Amino acid sequence: MTLLEDLKVYRLAMEIGDLVFNITVKWDLFNKKSLGDQYLRAADSIALNIAEGYGRYHYKENKNFCWYARGSLFESKTANQKAFNRKLITEEEYNNLLNKLRECHLMLNSYIKSIGKPPPGKNDPMTND
Amino acid sequence: MKKTVISFLTAVLIIFIISSFFEKENADIKTKAGLGKKLFSEKILSKDSSVSCASCHIPKYAFADTVAFSIGIEGKLTTRNTPSVLNMKNRPYYFWDGRAASLEEQCLIPLQNPDEMGLPVDEAVKRLNESREYRILFQKIFNQDPNAKNLAAAFAAFEQTLETVDSKFDDWSNNLKKLTASEERGRELFVGDKAKCFDCHRMEDFTTDEFKNIGLYNGKDLNDAGLYNITKKETDLGKFKTPGLRNIAVTAPYMHNGMFKTMEEVVDYYNDPGKFVSNSINIDDALKKPLGLTDKEKKDIVAFLKTLTDKKYLRSKESLINGHLTLVYLMLSFYFGA
Numbered sequence: 001m002t003l004l005e006d007l008k009v010y011r012l013a014m015e016i017g018d019l020v021f022n023i024t025v026k027w028d029l030f031n032k033k034s035l036g037d038q039y040l041r042a043a044d045s046i047a048l049n050i051a052e053g054y055g056r057y058h059y060k061e062n063k064n065f066c067w068y069a070r071g072s073l074f075e076s077k078t079a080n081q082k083a084f085n086r087k088l089i090t091e092e093e094y095n096n097l098l099n100k101l102r103e104c105h106l107m108l109n110s111y112i113k114s115i116g117k118p119p120p121g122k123n124d125p126m127t128n129d
Numbered sequence: 130m131k132k133t134v135i136s137f138l139t140a141v142l143i144i145f146i147i148s149s150f151f152e153k154e155n156a157d158i159k160t161k162a163g164l165g166k167k168l169f170s171e172k173i174l175s176k177d178s179s180v181s182c183a184s185c186h187i188p189k190y191a192f193a194d195t196v197a198f199s200i201g202i203e204g205k206l207t208t209r210n211t212p213s214v215l216n217m218k219n220r221p222y223y224f225w226d227g228r229a230a231s232l233e234e235q236c237l238i239p240l241q242n243p244d245e246m247g248l249p250v251d252e253a254v255k256r257l258n259e260s261r262e263y264r265i266l267f268q269k270i271f272n273q274d275p276n277a278k279n280l281a282a283a284f285a286a287f288e289q290t291l292e293t294v295d296s297k298f299d300d301w302s303n304n305l306k307k308l309t310a311s312e313e314r315g316r317e318l319f320v321g322d323k324a325k326c327f328d329c330h331r332m333e334d335f336t337t338d339e340f341k342n343i344g345l346y347n348g349k350d351l352n353d354a355g356l357y358n359i360t361k362k363e364t365d366l367g368k369f370k371t372p373g374l375r376n377i378a379v380t381a382p383y384m385h386n387g388m389f390k391t392m393e394e395v396v397d398y399y400n401d402p403g404k405f406v407s408n409s410i411n412i413d414d415a416l417k418k419p420l421g422l423t424d425k426e427k428k429d430i431v432a433f434l435k436t437l438t439d440k441k442y443l444r445s446k447e448s449l450i451n452g453h454l455t456l457v458y459l460m461l462s463f464y465f466g467a
Contacts (some may be wrong), residue, residue: 008304102320105331110302113294113333 009107013047039079045072059116066112147262165287165422176247185211195386201245216334227386236284293439316434335374342367344402344409366411378435396427
């Protein structure tokens, strides 16, 4: 069985959370309290929800938490855009985070799709006959 | 006399072998999905017993057809391109115009469509009840004789098993494989603001399940109004469901009318829809301006799209090529041998 730490999507989500922390921690108190706090909570929520789902008993619960993770990912994208609009992050930081969030989104989709599926070739109902 | 006895015994043996083969095959059918799979290829479910679901939803082409419009009973053509039935489990509606809300509802409609299988459901049920084989199978699985409800349930159960999640893209997501440089550039374009693919093709099966007008309706030569035919709302003119993109490389031709033969043509179209259809009505705002993709970028997007093909379809393509090579080899051996 794959360990949580081996999941590429989880590792990328962790990296995104840390990146957002390193950016928002430098903001002034007002921006930290208004946008920064929510941006960091959303970004951290991606990996946290993946982990919570992973630890649940039933695959449907896992899937459910991954959908929450995807919701947090969308929230992070909006927060990233707001931070850029308010000139709190540079264009380079904005693009770097946006690219990582998009990459994470694709991976998360694939991960959600794979949850609860038997390994390829096992009990495969499809044949090309 | 001796000759007659031998012929008789041979015939009995052949019948025995064939019937035991079918009995063994049917003994393996223990679930609704298994029965649905058998029914999917059953031609008695069409008016003249000439076509089955699998005639248009061809398994080796990801359960889609290879022509713009499929051929139904009596050589009639369908009015829209046959979509793949893979990855339908989580769709909120079915058909290009979303007129069916469940797989159970969807699967009986082509049966009755006069251009497709042309058989009223009552007649289909009657034919199944007349078949000893099917009566036994329905009794075994549903504890009932065939009826419209359990027929639909069997089809739906089979279609729910047709999920694919074993593509190169999935391997990339699971850290098992790397994308090539071109596929990687294509991935970035796919999710980025320039190509905008991800705006509509962004969930697990690369669709948001929304209805969009992508510019293929002008009320003249392109006069299929899509969702409008169901809702009668002006804003729905020319809207069709956004199809998922998994296995897209094996489901050509593309769009509701099958007007594009290759993925390259599709990307070309999205790059500048106005170049293909200048007078389209109600086109989505996102497609009003050309995307400005370079030739290299278009190739990269196609390269990425090819990574969405499930490995079983890559294999079947390879085995098709191998099959052709074997045939050529046999023909050559026969020619030179003779």
